[in-house]
Amino acid sequence: MSTPIRVLVxxxxxxxxxxxxxxxxxRPGFVALDPVHTLGAARQAVRAHTPDLLLVDAFLPDGDGVDFxxxxxxxxxxxxxxxxAATVRRxxxxxxxxxxxxxxxxxTLADRLDRYARMRNVLGGDRPLEQExxxxxxxxxxxxAEPATASRSATEQLILxxxxxxxxxxxxxxxxVGISRATAQRHLAALAARGQVEVRLRYGSTGRPEHRYVVARR
Structure with a gap:
């Protein structure tokens, strides 16, 4: 299980x-720290709790949030x-x-948080990154949308x-991997059709069985 993303407001x-x-x-995968209301408190909270992400107002009673x-x-x-425009550019x-x-x-905020989590997944780890x-x-x-330069084979390799x-x-x-579920489903189906992954069914107590995927062993 991945480490939750700690957020300070x-x-x-x-x-x-x-x-x-x-x-x-x-939001799944996130932990909300207790909000703070001044820059002084924010500095203390950053030192004490080492958040992964800050949600900062631009103007605060004791200073400038952008400078912070x-x-x-x-x-x-x-x-x-x-x-x-000047504040946005700054x-x-x-x-x-x-x-x-x-x-x-x-x-709107929930969507940006989910996108941030997916971005972190793509950029995670210590391996050198490809331009794609x-x-x-x-x-x-x-x-x-996904960049046009991202080839199907590159995405499928990321999935594998x-x-x-x-x-x-x-x-x-x-x-x-940091892609949408629909994209992952589409590529997994293509990989399964070529025999590169196997599809297994997991039956729960109710409802339709869940499709599970595993790399095929040859």
């Missing part, structure tokens, strides 16, 4: 901070009511992965690597 509005924390807590993002070596989203320039303008729907993986990770985060020696469902493979 930094927002001076207690109600908004609580709403954002609840969105984080509702620039000062810490932590992935960050900037969530702000500021819509002026946030992106210092490394904010996402800029969301308030107010936004909970599902780098391009795909950026496309995942920002909502684009993601399966390894274990049996897994299409959803599990998608999470490991």
């Amino acid at each position: 930094v927002d001076d509005d207690f109600r908004v901070a609580g709403l954002h924390r609840d969105v984080v807590a509702g 993002v620039a000062s810490v070596d932590v992935d960050a989203f900037v969530l702000s009511a500021a819509t002026d 946030a992106l320039r210092v490394g904010a992965l996402v800029y969301l303008t308030k107010p936004f729907e909970a599902r 993986q780098i391009d795909r990770s950026l496309s995942i985060l920002h909502g684009g 690597d993601g399966l390894g020696d274990e049996e897994a469902s299409a959803a599990e493979v998608a999470d490991r």
